[in-house]
Amino acid sequence: MPAAAEQVTITDIAGRSVTLTVPVQRVILGEGRQLHVVAALDREAPLRRVVGWRDDLIKSDPDTYRSYLGRYPQIAELPLFGGLNEGGFSIEKAIALKPDLMLLNFEAKGASEETGLVEKLAALGVPVVYVDFRHAPFLNTEPSMRLMGQLFGRPEIAEQLIAFRSAQIARVTERLAGAGEIARPLVMIDRIPGYSDACCLSFGPENFGKMVEIAGGRNLGSEFLSGTFGTISPETIITRDPDVVIATGGNWGAFTPGGNWVGLGPGADLAEARHKLANLAKRPAFINSQAVKNYRFYGIWHQFYNSPYQFVALQQIARWLHPELFPDLDPDATLRELHERFLPVPFEPGYWVELSAAPERP
Known part of the structure; x- marks a missing residue:
């Protein structure tokens, strides 16, 4: 039954x-990828509140969009906004939609303050609420999901999703804790290689960097980067000489058509x-590197970095770092269960890939 106002x-x-x-x-999503939570809270009609x-x-993330578009073609008619940080947001257009909430990601806070967006919307009775799945996800994901559950009148579903997430993380952390002293391989997270010719973007002690540490590795980026994101030189x-390299990949045809990026995501061509x-x-x-010599060079879906479902990436990273400890851990099965229990679109594989042979030398 709908919750009482x-x-x-x-x-x-x-x-x-x-x-x-x-x-x-009537909600404006300041980040379209907030759909990952919205769809779970309103599974029967995931875009019914989004204006x-x-x-x-x-x-x-066009592959996720394609998946939802195929089932809910009306989403193609939703008004679109550019990002606040890029100056592509029209407050006049937003006001005309008569929202009763605008959800913003935490990293938009600076730009929203500079433009006075929060005050302008507040003057019209439209509140702004910040959530975070990207800046410090292991700190803020559960509070953000709980907050969205309260806002949407679906706190029970939010708690079920949080409990599922916690249990899946525990499958990694508890086994590592029980293993005692283990060798922790040095891991380089190669962020969006092929998107540009730059080498090499990476993660500091948060986000994918934090996943590496929780999964029983040592994150190379944490040695040199103090923030969530940064660059590590090829010489470094x-x-x-990292033991493991994990490249993040996605479908960036909208930005770099035909680029060298590793196309991963739902329904990806893994070959x-x-x-x-x-x-x-x-x-x-x-x-x-040792990573290439030993075939420990991997690719993983980049969008886990801005999703409440980064626990699936954590499981896959743990399998790569400590295969002897996690022979029975199946991240594909975890992701399939997530879709079957919480999401309105079917699971499609395509979220990770492994180097199967030594590459030919240039």
């Missing part, structure tokens, strides 16, 4: 107190992804 005061991820009426009915959204899902990578991964292994920073 009531006025509540919540505290968002930015620590702001916001008073509003819940459950909300507009940012275009990042369509551009940065050669000197440190093509493996071919591109082998090409990336030929780069000077990696070709002579």
Whole structure:
């Protein structure tokens, strides 16, 4: 049964107190990838409350968008917005949609303050709430899901999803804790290689970097980067010679058509992804590394970095780092169960790939 409307005061991820009426009915998603939670909360009609959204899902994760579009073709008619950080957001267009909530990701906070967006919307009775699945996901994902469950009048579903997430993380952490002292391989997370010619973007002690640490590895980026994101020089990578390299990949045809990126995501062509991964292994920073010599050069879906479902990536990374400890852990099965229990679209494989043979030297 629909929850009865009531006025509540919540505290968002930015620590702001916001008073509003819940459950909300007309929402603008300041990040299209917030759909990953919205779809679980409103599984029977995942876009029924969304009156507009940012275009990042369509551009940065077109395979997920395709999956939802096939089942809900009406989403093609939803008004689109550009990002606040890129100056592509129209407040006039937003106001015309008469929203009762705007959800923003935490990293948009600076731009929203500079433009006065929060104050302008507040003057019209439209509250802004910040959530976070990207900046510090292992700190903020569960509070963000719980917050969205309250806003949508679906707290029970949010708690079920949180419990599932916690249990899947525990399958990694508890087994590692029981293993005692183990060798922790040095891991280089190669962020979106092939998107550009730059080498090499990576993660510091958060996000994928944190996943590596939780999965029983040592994140190379944590040695050199203090923030969530940064760059590591090819010379540093050669000197440190990582045991494992994990490249993040996705479908970036909207930004770099025909690029060398590893196309991963729902329904991905894994043969093509493996071919591109082998090409990336030929780069000077990696070709002579232990990771390539020992076929410990992998690719994983980049969008786990901005999704509440990063626990699936954690399981896959744990399998790669410690295969002897996790022979029975099946991240594909975990992701399939997530779809069957919580999401309105079917599971499609395509989220990771492995180097199956040594690449030919250039």
